[in-house]
Amino acid sequence: MKVLIIADPLASFKIYKDTTFVIIRELAKRGINLFHCLSSKLSIQNHQVVACSTPFRFINENTNSWFQLSEQLLFPLYDFDAVIMRTDPPFDLQYLYSTQLLTLAEKQGAKVFNSGQAMRDYNEKLAILNFSEFTIDTIVTTESSEVEKFLEEYQDIIVKPLDGMGGMEIYRLTKNGYNNQSILESLMRYNTRTIMAQRYIPEITKGDKRLLIIDGKPIDYALARIPKSGETRANLAAGGKGIVMPLTSRELEIASTLAPRLKKNGILLAGLDIIGNYLTEVNVTSPTGFQEIMQQKDYDVAKLFVDAIFANL
Template identity: 50%
Template sequence: MKLLFIVDPLPGLKIHKDSSYAMMREASARGHEIWTAQAETLCVRAGRIEIHAAPLSFSDTQYGHDWYTEGDYAAMALTDFCATVMRKDPPFDQQYLYATHLLSLAEAHGAKVFNSGQALRDFNEKLSVLRYPQFTAPTLVSQQEDDLRAFLAEHGDIILKPLDGMGGAGIFRVRNDDPNIGSIIETLTCNETRTVMAQRFIPEIAAGDKRVLIIDGLPVDWCLARIPKTGETRGNLAVGGTGVAQALTSRDREIAEALGPQLLAQGLLLVGLDIIGDYLTEVNVTSPTCFQEISTQSGINVAGLFIDAVERRAA
């Protein structure tokens, strides 16, 4: 098959842990033709949804920038590919939104896109947990300082986070006695002009913020618990958390099996649920990670499971 991966610039990929790299390498090992492109080159020309793409081949080198060779870039229609895998990282800004609209147009012309443009628009990675209140800790969404202060007064220990970030960026833990409450709220809400999310603090974060992967509606049997470093609340690997693979708990599986079929029906082939303790905290759909960490520690070929799903859906 001829597969297109829309990714961030290749020189910046950290191939020792990057999930997009693992996907592409797995697909190439199976004999598929791999092309890559950046989302900002999407365009509409003469009614066709095109992108500036180049063929990719892999070298034996596993380090540095010598792991790949690119062919010549060309304007290609998304319908020229058997499948397109959208893997651009957030932030989900206005340009990202435009890209999802172009992906939806391409799908209307017959292109197969994973995850679909419509699903990427519908499932904000923070707000989507509100669809599943039976699995979430107490949550507030607001841009009003009075609302956020009242939520803090009610729960005493909360997490504040922006709605468009990734990797733990912009996340604050706030307690009633924090002398910086006002400044934190002003900064995150841009003086009550930007909506944020507040969640009751979940002490089980000490045991890890678990990334549970759902592929083609089914949970991967092992997850990655991202354990905060000393003195840190966030477990994200991007801010120094330690990733420990572990088998799903019964609660992890309950949540994943309840959501999996619904998410697949909405056009989401790959989802990364974030679960702390018994609570769902995020539904990651843009570029879920942790493939390599789970594979290395558990022996499960997660990239293989994903490419299996792409092959099925593109056939």
């Protein structure tokens, strides 16, 4: 079997925490022929979506020299048994074009996880608006005056761009904050950039939760990400600490409601972000959290995910 991993350069992986790394390791355990390419290496030739891909071997999981590359080869995507899209955001124009090529490849017979259409439809910030019963008070706008009215109403809010990741450009604004105007000007680029504003959820001081959904089912554990002292962002990339714990009844309610709908829409793997009782993001591009759960619990998330891929071929 041949599997193509579309991801950032292998040499850039932080193997002690990278989710794509343990997915690759699980595929290697099963003797799968592995190929890698950047999303920018997708193209169309002779009316076929092709990848300029590099065969590689998984050789040692304990060093940064964990892979060995071979010569690049050109294959139609339908030649692979599975294509796993794991390129990190931001979801910029290049990312958009990649998903469009993946959708065309699917029409030509390729099996792509997650589907190109799903990654386009489920902006990781906007997707929560499909599940309003689980969301906090929210607006989406390019007008700073609307954000100011929202702040006047709720006194304490969070603002963030629609295309960020890892806690980048997420700010807390309070009614009497000194830098509100300059933050909004910078974030909204003088009313030319769409952002999301949400009522502040005080429970963030206890952390947010990452819930993983695989093949239409929530897994048994959530990754609680506890923010640093004085920080409102719980993201691990922003210095948060990860603690694995069972799902609460509310978290299970949210995950169980979303799971079948996500699967129906071509999303094999999703990461839900929850603060308190509220859904704050639906991550579908390259959800993380596998390693933290696998390291703290005897629960092999990578195996579950690879099993799900093979079950859907």
